[in-house]
């Protein structure tokens with residue numbers, strides 16, 4: 331792409347929130363090397379950050395879009411994005427109305443703009459309006475990483491969680507073949523990547539749609555089989571996977587993780603609620619007792635495993651006691667990280683139509699209570715690292731302190747230590763942890779050359 335083609339323009343409609351989101355998205359584009367163009371017609375990425383409050387704002391979006399859609403017919407490398415509330419509300423319908431669109435993204439996806447654009451540049455039309463990216467997402471953007479990469483292994487989801495639009499938006503499960511996944515990992519390794527996270531909305535479903543031989547009554551294409559198949563790709567030092575569904579999590583998978591040295595002891599297994607009736611209303615297909623047993627089993631094989639999860643508070647009809655059950659589960663299980671969200675109704679999902687919605691105040695209050703507990707627990711979990719030596723894969727400089735580099739432990743704790751990025755990027759460094767915070771650590775490298 332030449333320089334002139336790396337320009338962007340954002341048109342913002344609506345409120346302060348939208349303006350703030352536009353600023354964040356502009357920041358992402360500039361970090362990707364794009365420059366602001368005064369006129370949309372001079373830009374190669376045109377983004378409309380939309381608002382549904384007033385109908386005329388919505389109409390304006392369509393009229394602006396129409397003009398750019400025509401332009402795109404002449405300039406196919408033009409990228410058209412609709413973000414904000416119209417995108418959230420209309421989702422895929424927007425693509426049908428304006429097929430020239432490349433990306434439709436809800437407001438909560440603003441931080442993921444780079445990742446979404448990369449999918450577009452790979453030739454996909456992308457809709458990102460699903461709540462999963464808040465409630466089931468450990469994929470905090472790790473921008474500019476030349477060290478860690480995501481590899482999709484299964485697209486779509488066949489579950490029917492009553493709060494989630496993913497099955498509508500992303501369609502049914504489609505697994506990639508083990509060979510294609512391994513080949514992609516080999517390419518990544520040649521490009522210098524050291525860590526791969528295998529991704530799927532419900533990764534435990536991996537392989538069940540693949541035609542495969544059944545040996546002794548067992549299908550041969552499970553996530554566990556995939557881990558055995560890819561774990562020895564030379565040059566890839568670490569493997570993670572996400573997101574796990576408690577309904578399908580197996581002891582065989584846990585054993586594989588304990589046995590395969592490159593697979594990190596880090597599990598992201600959303601529980602969503604600590605109450606069985608709410609879990610049933612969510613159609614999650616497991617009980618809180620089963621969830622607890624899974625975590626116990628993981629810890630019995632890997633006592634130090636790092637465990638993260640997602641939880642939703644304020645699901646329709648959630649009583650105080652049911653919310654307390656979620657707090658109790660967090661209290662008991664001691665997560666390293668918990669992504670929390672207040673329930674918010676999504677278009678075309680069953681729970682959105684129920685009459686027993688809770689007020690915003692109740693949801694906000696519960697979210698605050700849960701977050702307080704999460705911070706406390708994460709701080710407690712960090713304690714175990716103090717004085718220990720952890721293997722850190724160095725990814726980048728610490729943007730807040732350029733004399734330091736940052737990386738992650740096998741348990742996915744962000745870790746900082748003094749060092750030169752040029753020398754250390756992509757290296758596995760033993761680091762003695764000297765300082766802990768709830769979600770990050772600081773330490774001293776133990777490589778003699780660095781002391």
Ligand code: SF4
Nearest residue numbers: 487489491494496531
């Ligand atoms: S498992 Fe449930 S929450 Fe996750 S993507 Fe599928 S339907 Fe959505």
